[in-house]
Amino acid sequence: MARNKDMNQKIKDERREQILSKALMFYAKKGLSATKITDIASALSISQGLIYHYYRSKEEIFTELIGTAFERMNEACRWLESQPMTAKEKIAFAIQELLKLLEKDEDAARYHLLIAQAAASEAIPGEAKAIIEKENTFSYEVIARIITDGQKDGSFKNYDAKELALVFWTSINGLAIYKAVHGEKFKAPDAAILTSMFFQE
Amino acid sequence: MARNKDMNQKIKDERREQILSKALMFYAKKGLSATKITDIASALSISQGLIYHYYRSKEEIFTELIGTAFERMNEACRWLESQPMTAKEKIAFAIQELLKLLEKDEDAARYHLLIAQAAASEAIPGEAKAIIEKENTFSYEVIARIITDGQKDGSFKNYDAKELALVFWTSINGLAIYKAVHGEKFKAPDAAILTSMFFQE
DNA sequence: AATTACATTGAATGAAGTTTCAACCAATTA
DNA sequence: TAATTGGTTGAAACTTCATTCAATGTAATT
Structure with a gap:
């Protein structure tokens, strides 16, 4: 035998991680089709060939990222819903x-942008599209449920809960995309502006 | 001489119009780089070659569309600002x-989406980028001015006017993008949800 | 009917990327 | 130190498009 297994596994895991993270950065910025394999490879100072040692194609990387994005998003939603807070506290907390998240320029923010970008484009792999269609509703449903709870105790406005959930997420997505353009210069607005759409005065 | 000039001019104008309109559709849906010249050509049942009779390149079409998008958007903003309405009426009207616009699936809606898409991507021609950077602030400024007016007469909430304008446009963009994905199924939310971010109760 | 001015076509060209692959290298174990 | 395993390289093969261009079609004018 040669190098021990753990060592190799570690190298492998790290490379995969590096590739995913850089790819995420480019996909979020330029979209799937405008991102070249060489963008990713040269940003990591590795050969293009190596990327194909880890992934079959550009699209496979993309699809894996979309999967992870929804996993995290949905996990966060499940967590939020299960917290011992009032509906009002949950929404206020989520928006905050x-x-x-958007202000920091980290992977978490980029995942969010990736979803926004991917959702906005038809030019994505079929598998990724399927994931989006399957998973995208969950976060909307969670927010709608929380809002419905809040309407029962009178702390929320009485617009249609689904419409409110729609506006909740699309507003966040709109900000995510704005941030993608203006990067550094972006400063998130006062959370109270957004919460005022939902809360009874 | 051959065909009369007016006739030729008419054919030319119509073709240009057709090409722009189809290109707008594809760019809005898939982005610049994922849109192929053959997408446009075959959707119009013309040869790829013909497109190059009218435009130098993909990018030229894109840039012209971006220019038109901002012309229209800014013109609408100028118009809005000059109307004899109160600030509150202006914002309510604009949101409505x-x-x-978003519910109808027409060019006007696609122009809006094009801007959102283009703004979100770094993979666009330098000239188009320049237009965006130059023109994109105007609509934000107009809305901010109207909001400032409304704050003076006490009908608007007192958050930072620039932040409110930011949320105004990013919320609309977020909805535009959502609509792009869900197309048919999209139903716009109650305008009152959005206005409640701005108006004093 | 012949001429002319353009619109239009689609095959050829070339550039830009993606993907493959044979050879190389680095580290561990025997 | 030799053998081995598997990560890594980069040039070559392939694909996919954008773009060009020589040839063709067409309708008005003479």
Whole structure:
């Protein structure tokens, strides 16, 4: 035998991680089709060939990222829903955290942008599209449920809960995309502006 | 001489119009780089060659569309600002019209989406980028001015006017993008949800 | 009917990327 | 130190498109 297994596994895991992270950066910025394999490879100072040692194609990387994005998003939603907070606290907390996330330029923010970008484009792999169609509704449903709860105790406005959930997520997505363009210069707005759409005064 | 000039001019104008309109559709849906010249050509049942009779390149079409998009958008903003309405009426009107626009799937809606898409991507021609950077602030400024007016007469909430304008446009963009994905199924939310971010109760 | 001015076609060209693959290298174990 | 395993390279083969261009079609004018 040669190098021990753990060592190799570690190298492998790290490379995969590097590739995913850089790819995420480019996909979020330029979209799938405008991102070249060489963008990713040269940003990591590795050969293009190596990327194909880890992934079959550009699209496979993309699809894996979309999968992870929804896993994290949905996990966060499940977590939020299960917290011992009032509906009002949950929504206020979610908006605050999401805005905070957008200000930092980290993977978490890019995942969010990736979803927004991917959702906006028809030019994505079929598998990724399927994931989006399957998973995208969950976060909308969670927010709608929380809002419905809040309407029962009178702390939320009485617009249609689904419409409110729609506006919740599309507003966040709109901000994510704005941030993608203006990058550094972006400063998140006061969370209270957004919460005022939902809360009874 | 051959065909009369007017006739030729008419054919030319019509073709240009057709090409622009189809290109707008594809760019809005898939982005610049994922849109092939053959997508446009075959959707119009013309040869690829013919497109090059009218435009130098993919990018030229894109850039012209971006220019037109901002012309229209900015013209609408100028118009809005000059109307004899209160600030509150202006914002309410703008939101209503924008939401109405989104429900119809027409060029006007696609222009809006094009800007959102283009703004979100770094993979666009330098000239188009320049237009975006130059023109994109205007609509934000107009809305910010109207909001500032509304704050003076006490009908608007007192958050930072620039932040409110930011949320105004990013919320609309977020909805535009959502609509792009879900197309038919999209139903615009109650305009009052959005206005409640701005108006004093 | 012949001429002319353009619109239009589609095959050829070339550039830009993606993907494959044979050879190379680095580290561990025997 | 030799053998081995598997990560890594980069040039070559392939694909996919964008773009060009020589040839063709067409309708008005003479």
